Amino acid sequence: MFHKTNERFGGLSNMAPGFPITVNNSFIRTSEALYQACRFPHLPEVQQLVIEQTSPMTAKMYARKHLQHTREDWDSVRVALMRWCLRAKLLQNQSTFGGLLLATEDLPIVEYSTKDAFWGAKPQSDGTLVGKNVLGRLLMELRELYSLNKIDCAQLKPLNVSDFNLFGEKIQTLTARLNDETKVVSTAIYNQEILI
Numbered sequence: 001m002f003h004k005t006n007e008r009f010g011g012l013s014n015m016a017p018g019f020p021i022t023v024n025n026s027f028i029r030t031s032e033a034l035y036q037a038c039r040f041p042h043l044p045e046v047q048q049l050v051i052e053q054t055s056p057m058t059a060k061m062y063a064r065k066h067l068q069h070t071r072e073d074w075d076s077v078r079v080a081l082m083r084w085c086l087r088a089k090l091l092q093n094q095s096t097f098g099g100l101l102l103a104t105e106d107l108p109i110v111e112y113s114t115k116d117a118f119w120g121a122k123p124q125s126d127g128t129l130v131g132k133n134v135l136g137r138l139l140m141e142l143r144e145l146y147s148l149n150k151i152d153c154a155q156l157k158p159l160n161v162s163d164f165n166l167f168g169e170k171i172q173t174l175t176a177r178l179n180d181e182t183k184v185v186s187t188a189i190y191n192q193e194i195l196i
């Protein structure tokens with residue numbers, strides 16, 4: 001289970017600092033900011049302000065102010081967008097985020113949340129956690145693919161949804177960061193698997 005970003009597995013949270021993502025040459029501090037920016041592909045100026053926020057929570061709060069302008073199909077694409085944002089976080093932070101994911105071994109991953117029973121699970125009076133835990137499920141899915149070397153560790157193609165844009169331009173294929181040592185090893189294994 002993860003809750004606060006400064007705890008052992010806090011890096012699994014989209015709110016965790018230290019796992020930046022570069023999209024179309026734009027530096028994005030957190031997967032939360034990237035995910036929230038994806039609400040507004042038709043409003044580059046709102047995306048800019050979301051991404052400029054120095055904390056992921058203020059990025060989310062800023063997006064909240066513009067909720068009424070969220071893309072109309074949001075509810076049907078948000079899980080796929082979150083999956084893609086997590087893939088992007090992993091692609092460009094393999095030695096850190098990838099290491100953390102693998103360190104969870106085969107434990108269940110649950111985001112403890114007092115308010116969000118969709119992405120996470122909420123504590124009940126009997127001590128259990130109840131919720132859809134969609135973020136935890138996506139993280140477990142990603143962990144499985146990553147641990148089985150079933151992920152391309154060199155690049156990530158844009159998601160196949162309409163208007164997948166950042167600052168007025170189509171999101172291009174993302175590439176891994178060159179100084180991410182784990183990537184090199186994982187990519188080699190991935191490529192071997194493809195070649196076999």
Ligand SMILES: Nc1nc(O)c(N)c(N[C@@H]2O[C@H](COP(=O)(O)O)[C@@H](O)[C@H]2O)n1
Binds near residue numbers: 014015060111119
């Ligand atoms: N308000 C809030 N505080 C936190 O500490 C959280 N971890 C979250 N959850 C994250 O919010 C994102 C979803 O945002 P939407 O509600 O869909 O706009 C997602 O990253 C959750 O993990 N929320």
